[in-house]
Amino acid sequence: MKRTVVLIITCLTFFTSSASYAWGHKGHSLVAEIAFHYLDATTKKNVLAYLNGMSIEDAANWMDSMRSDKQYDFMKPYHYVNIDRNTTVKELEGDNIINTLTKSLNDLDNMKGLSNEEIRMKLLYIFHLVGDLHQPLHVGYKDDKGGNTVQVSFLGRGTNLHALWDTDIIEYKGLDLNDELKMNTYSAADLAAIKKIDVIAWTKDSRSFLKNAYSLDNAKVSDYYIDSNYTIIQQQILKAGLRLASILEHYFKDVNVVANTQVKEIPPSSEVTDVVALSTDIDVTKAADYEGKLVRICSKVYSTKVLDSNGMTFLNVGGKYPSAPLTVVIYADKLKNFDFVPSTYYKGKTICITGTIKLYKGKPEIIINTPHAIEIK
Known part of the structure; x- marks a missing residue:
């Protein structure tokens, strides 16, 4: 498959906004x-x-998790592109979501x-940016910075249009995986069209919902607005998932995976070629020094705890509670991803x-969500 890397668009302007976290975690x-x-x-295995x-x-949230680290500021323009109103999406230039994903x-x-x-770095970009691209305001208008300057009233409190679509409606409605899977009623022909890998077409599709995003009545978010746009949000997240699956299947179904050098931390770099593996694991006693960083730490699970109230699980690594230098947290709703009881299985193991x-x-x-994040030594 060949794609054009260098692209141009008419009347294109980019803005950096710390509030632009498409869809949220x-x-x-x-x-x-x-x-x-x-x-x-x-x-999946590959x-x-x-x-x-x-x-x-x-992986899907890594790019957002690095936003607080100034060393990763080079990635900020990768999350979005803001385009003049009434401008046709054609070809683009510069650092933006379309070019980064295409490259x-x-x-x-x-x-x-x-x-x-x-x-691995390409995967981290793709996992995140496919999601970003399907939030219409991440490919929105330049004059209001993708809705970030549009103030609205939601449930009696102030927010902005961008944040409303990123997280507010999703959290309010309690969207979950089962809800999303039920939305997939596409025919085989429709699925084939949706899953065709075409970043520009996906951008145009996402921008087609901007008119719905701006259909506000005096800046107040009504129940009708929430319900009608919640359906669009569900559809966009579903399409993002289907298209991410299409990309992963295209590139990784038949690939021969070479045994990986264990990547301990991904250092900041504007060039992927600079990403290298650290030679040693991070010392568990130094974990606090790596706040906001993706790391790999090896140590013994000395004790565990499960909250009676909700089942949240804690693995105390490197020492017993309350002196453990690191705690691994598994939220109760993620325990279904484990075929065993983590508090029992991991206790005493390195x-x-x-x-x-x-x-x-x-x-x-x-915080982990699946057993894939843990390796038994």
Whole structure:
């Protein structure tokens, strides 16, 4: 498959906005989960091998998780493109979501010339940007920065149009994977058309819903607005998942996965060729020093705890609670992804956990959603 890397568009302007987190964590996770639901076992295995222990949910959200780190500022324009009203999407130039996604696909056309770390970075871009592209306001208008300057009232509080579509409606409605899968009533012919890999066509499709996004009455978000646009949001997330599956199947179904060098941390770089593996695992006692970073840490699970109230599970790594230098957190709604009881299975074992370090009340933790993020040593 050949694609054009250098593109041009009439009257194109780009804006950086820290508020632009398309679909939020939940929406991006759903895109990845939908894709994996429809993938064959071989493609799943190959993709997970290149992700090297990272969960698909973390892969889908990695680009957003790096936004707080100024070393990754070069990625900010990759999330979106803002285009003049009444302008036809044709070809583009510069750093933007269409070029970054297109270049990532072009690079995978020559996968044999890429290192495992380069392939992994391309996957992280693709997992996230396919989701971003399907949020209409991430390919929105330049004069209001993709809806970021449009103030609206939602459930009695102020927000902006972009955030409303990113997270507010999704969280309010409680969208989940089962809801999304029920939306897939497409015929075989429609599915084939939807899954055809065409970034420009996907952009045009997404922009076709901007008129719905702006159909507000005096900046107030009515029940009718929520219900009618929630259906569009569901459809867009479903299409993003189906199209991500199409990309992954196209590139990874028949690929021969070379044994990966274990990637410990992805360092900041504007060039994928600069991504290299660290020579050693991150010391568990130094976990707090890597806040916001994707790391791999190996140590023993000394104790575990399950909350009686909701089943949330905690694995205390590197020491017993409350002195453990790292806590692995599994939310109750993610336990269904495990074929075993994590608190029992991992207790006393030495594991290698891959994920993004977050601080909770000053203490480091890694949140995981599937067993793929943990390797038993």
